[in-house]
Every structure is written in structure tokens, then in C-alpha cells.
Amino acid sequence: ACGGTSQPTTTASSGTDKGTAPASAASKEPVKVVWWHSMSGELGKAIDKLVADFNASQKDVVVEAVFQGTYDESLNKMKASMDSKSGPALIQVFEIGSRFMIDSKAITPMQKFIDADKFDLSQLEENILNYYRIDGKLNSMPFNTSNPILYYNKDMFKAAGLDPEKPPVTYEEVAAASKALTKDGKYGNSFAIYGWFMEQFFANQGAELLNNNNGRKGLATESMLNSDAGIKTLTWWKQMVDDKVSLNLGRKTDDTKKAFIAGQVAMTLDSTGSLRGIVDGAQGKFEVGTGYLPKPSDAKDGGVIVGGASVYILNNRSEAEQNGAWQFIKFLAEPKQQAFWHVNTGYFPITKKAYDEQIVKDNLAKYPQLKTAVDQLHATKANTATQGAVMGVFPEARQLTESAIEEVLNGKKQPKDSLDNAAKEITGKLGTYNKTVK
Ligand SMILES: O=P(O)(O)OC[C@H](O)CO
Numbered sequence: 001a002c003g004g005t006s007q008p009t010t011t012a013s014s015g016t017d018k019g020t021a022p023a024s025a026a027s028k029e030p031v032k033v034v035w036w037h038s039m040s041g042e043l044g045k046a047i048d049k050l051v052a053d054f055n056a057s058q059k060d061v062v063v064e065a066v067f068q069g070t071y072d073e074s075l076n077k078m079k080a081s082m083d084s085k086s087g088p089a090l091i092q093v094f095e096i097g098s099r100f101m102i103d104s105k106a107i108t109p110m111q112k113f114i115d116a117d118k119f120d121l122s123q124l125e126e127n128i129l130n131y132y133r134i135d136g137k138l139n140s141m142p143f144n145t146s147n148p149i150l151y152y153n154k155d156m157f158k159a160a161g162l163d164p165e166k167p168p169v170t171y172e173e174v175a176a177a178s179k180a181l182t183k184d185g186k187y188g189n190s191f192a193i194y195g196w197f198m199e200q201f202f203a204n205q206g207a208e209l210l211n212n213n214n215g216r217k218g219l220a221t222e223s224m225l226n227s228d229a230g231i232k233t234l235t236w237w238k239q240m241v242d243d244k245v246s247l248n249l250g251r252k253t254d255d256t257k258k259a260f261i262a263g264q265v266a267m268t269l270d271s272t273g274s275l276r277g278i279v280d281g282a283q284g285k286f287e288v289g290t291g292y293l294p295k296p297s298d299a300k301d302g303g304v305i306v307g308g309a310s311v312y313i314l315n316n317r318s319e320a321e322q323n324g325a326w327q328f329i330k331f332l333a334e335p336k337q338q339a340f341w342h343v344n345t346g347y348f349p350i351t352k353k354a355y356d357e358q359i360v361k362d363n364l365a366k367y368p369q370l371k372t373a374v375d376q377l378h379a380t381k382a383n384t385a386t387q388g389a390v391m392g393v394f395p396e397a398r399q400l401t402e403s404a405i406e407e408v409l410n411g412k413k414q415p416k417d418s419l420d421n422a423a424k425e426i427t428g429k430l431g432t433y434n435k436t437v438k
Pocket residue numbers: 002003004005071094095096144145146147196271272273306307308309
């Protein structure tokens with residue numbers, strides 16, 4: 001139920017803002033801050049609790065959380081609202097929207113609030129900040145941070161004669177385990193056709209997705225999606241589909257998640273933000289194991305990219321609203337709130353001290369699977385591959401990547417042809433976009 005590829009099924013919060021007049025800073029009335037987010041289901045409930053706690057904690061600001069559909073949908077709504085006052089003061093945007101948000105000129109950079117308030121950034125996780133720091137400053141505040149992990153069914157592993165405490169770590173091991181696990185109408189694995197996974201497979205091989213150091217040392221002008229890292233990944237994936245040990249369920253992680261929880265597939269990939277939902281969903285049916293994102297056995301050093309989303313303050317709202325949003329952001333970053341968010345979702349705390357909170361310790365004993373994701377993040381070495389790519393056309397590029405994967409898995413194209421084509425299209429989009437950015 002993360003904002004990624006899930007279907008927006010619920011409205012987590014009531015009401016929508018149709019453009020209320022900004023409250024004056026001098027007014028005794030609390031200032032209203034509308035927050036657009038993409039957290040549905042259980043994640044939305046956790047958001048609502050954080051908002052209710054903030055609203056009860058003080059009298060100056062009232063936050064109204066509004067679910068706006070998936071990350072893509074919410075960003076598109078924001079783009080449509082940019083020329084009017086119908087947008088929010090605060091918006092959650094997925095990590096790949098970072099470059100666009102900066103170039104949009106629609107935001108007040110978070111660094112401005114951080115500097116004015118002397119907010120101590122050293123309390124936050126460095127590798128999370130590392131993702132969102134572009135040109136040396138923070139434009140948004142990280143909020144829900146994730147990475148993808150391998151979820152596996154320990155009971156199916158046992159039944160197939162595999163060690164339930166040893167998840168496969170390489171592509172080769174995943175393929176071999178999948179063969180052993182495929183029987184009685186059940187499949188070894190199902191991975192959603194999700195561009196995020198391809199981005200992460202690149203980083204895990206120490207490979208950059210874009211030139212100019214992943215667009216971190218200057219605007220990217222070329223996609224490298226068709227490099228060895230991509231071809232190797234897609235060749236492996238397609239072979240498993242051909243061998244009928246991997247079930248292709250399309251683009252939505254909601255569908256692979258359901259198949260995994262139903263015991264139809266023994267392994268899947270998903271966000272750490274789905275951990276609580278998956279483990280609780282399998283409760284009483286089977287034991288869920290977690291492992292690192294797989295990589296080819298001969299891969300260079302790599303790691304995972306910080307995924308999830310961050311929050312931006314929009315500059316077309318009143319100063320009072322923007323300051324109110326900043327007060328809320330500071331509240332969200334506190335260890336207590338981060339601990340609550342982590343425990344109820346599986347997203348990482350952005351604040352180091354959250355790990356000292358008792359509920360986090362108790363939760364780790366109850367959900368030991370959470371440790372995999374935390375360890376995977378901490379084991380990741382910072383470089384421009386694992387820092388992740390940035391480009392203004394990332395949402396479009398991700399969809400082109402998904403179409404390329406889809407064509408290969410459906411047998412319409414070979415991995416190289418398909419990735420060559422997608423890389424060319426993305427490079428073309430970069431060229432057009434870069435002309436619009438000064
Ligand atoms: O599902 P999430 O929130 O972990 O986000 C996954 C991706 O990073 C979204 O771009």
C-alpha cells in the first residue's frame with residue numbers, strides 16, 4: 001500500500017482543500033496546513049495518527065492530511081495546480097521527483113527553514129540525507145524512507161529442502177532456489193515490473209543509470225539503462241519466466257504482494273514500507289523471511305538507494321502556512337514520531353535516536369525481519385551509483401523502463417533491443433527537458 005505501484009483504494013483523511021484564504025500570521029486562529037500524501041491503507045492510518053498527535057500537541061497549526069493517490073498521481077495533481085492556489089502547503093513526493101521539484105521553482109527549499117531555525121541535521125541518518133542533498137543543500141525533508149528487500153516463505157523453503165535461514169543472495173542462487181520451489185502449481189518467485197527495482201538492481205551492481213555521475217555532477221544528458229547491468233538483470237529475469245519458475249503478474253506490487261501472502265509464490269521483492277503489511281498478512285499461514293536485494297555473483301560493490309519519499313513546502317502558500325508546515329516537519333522528525341512511523345510501517349526512522357525508543361526495540365524482537373532492511377541500508381557504501389540517479393524526467397523514464405521490461409518478459413523483444421530503445425527515448429526526453437531548465 002505504498003505510494004509506488006499500489007492502487008489508491010482508500011481516502012486516508014477526510015476533506016479536501018479547495019483553496020482557503022491563507023490565515024494571517026497575526027491571527028489568533030490556527031493556521032491550516034494542507035498536506036498531500038500518497039499513503040493508503042495501514043500507512044494512511046499511521047499518517048492520520050501522526051497528524052492528530054501534532055494537532056493535539058499545540059494550538060497554532062492545524063494540519064489536514066489529504067490522500068491524493070499514488071506518488072505519480074499526486075505529483076501530476078500538483079503540476080496541474082501550480083498556476084493556482086488550489087495546491088497544498090506541504091506535499092509528499094517520491095524520491096525520483098526530486099530533480100523535478102527543484103527545477104519547478106514551486107518550492108521553498110527546506111534548507112532555508114533548516115538554516116533559519118538552526119535545525120540540527122546531525123540527528124538524521126547521513127545516508128538518507130545523502131540522497132536528498134542536491135547541490136549541497138536539502139530541498140525537502142526526508143520522511144518515509146525505504147529500500148527493496150527480498151521476502152521469502154520459510155515454510156516453502158523447508159518443504160523444498162532449502163535452508164530457511166539462508167535466503168539466496170545472487171541472481172544465480174535466486175534462479176536455482178526458484179527451480180526447487182516451483183511445484184504443485186506454485187511458483188518460485190514473482191517480481192513486479194517496477195522500474196524502481198531496475199534502478200535498485202543497477203545500484204546493487206555499482207552501476208550508474210545516467211551519465212554525469214547519475215546526474216549528480218551536472219544535469220544528466222544520457223540514459224545508461226542499456227548497459228551491462230541492465231542487460232544482465234533482464235536476461236536473468238526473462239530466463240526465470242521462460243523456465244516457468246517466475247510468475248509475471250504485471251506492474252503492481254499490490255498483486256505480487258497478494259500472491260506472496262496467498263502462498264502462490266515463494267519469493268517476492270517489495271519495499272520495506274510493506275513489511276508490516278506482509279508479515280501481518282502471512283500471520284498464521286507461514287513464516288516470512290527477509291533477505292537483501294539479489295545481485296549477480298560477479299557484481300561490483302554496490303548497495304541500495306534510499307527509496308520512499310520526502311516532503312516539500314510549496315512557495316505559493318502564505319508565510320504563515322509555510323512556517324506551520326515547517327513546525328509539523330520538525331515534529332515528524334522527532335524520535336518519538338519516527339519510532340511510531342517505523343514500527344507501524346517498516347519505513348526507516350530518519351532520526352538516529354528513534355532506534356533508542358523502547359517501542360522500536362520491542363518491535364524488532366517481534367518483527368526481526370526489520371533488521372534486514374536496516375542492515376542493508378547501513379551496509380551500503382555511499383557513491384554516485386548508490387546515491388541514486390536524479391533527472392527531471394524520472395517519472396516518465398521509470399515508465400519507459402517498465403515498458404521495456406514488459407516487452408522482454410512478454411517475449412516481444414530481446415533484453416538488449418528493448419533497453420537500447422528505452423535508453424534512447426529517455427535520452428531524448430532528457431535533451432528536451434534540459435533545454436527548459438536554466
Ligand atoms: O513504496 P515506497 O514508498 O517504499 O517507495 C518506493 C519507491 O522509492 C518510490 O519511488
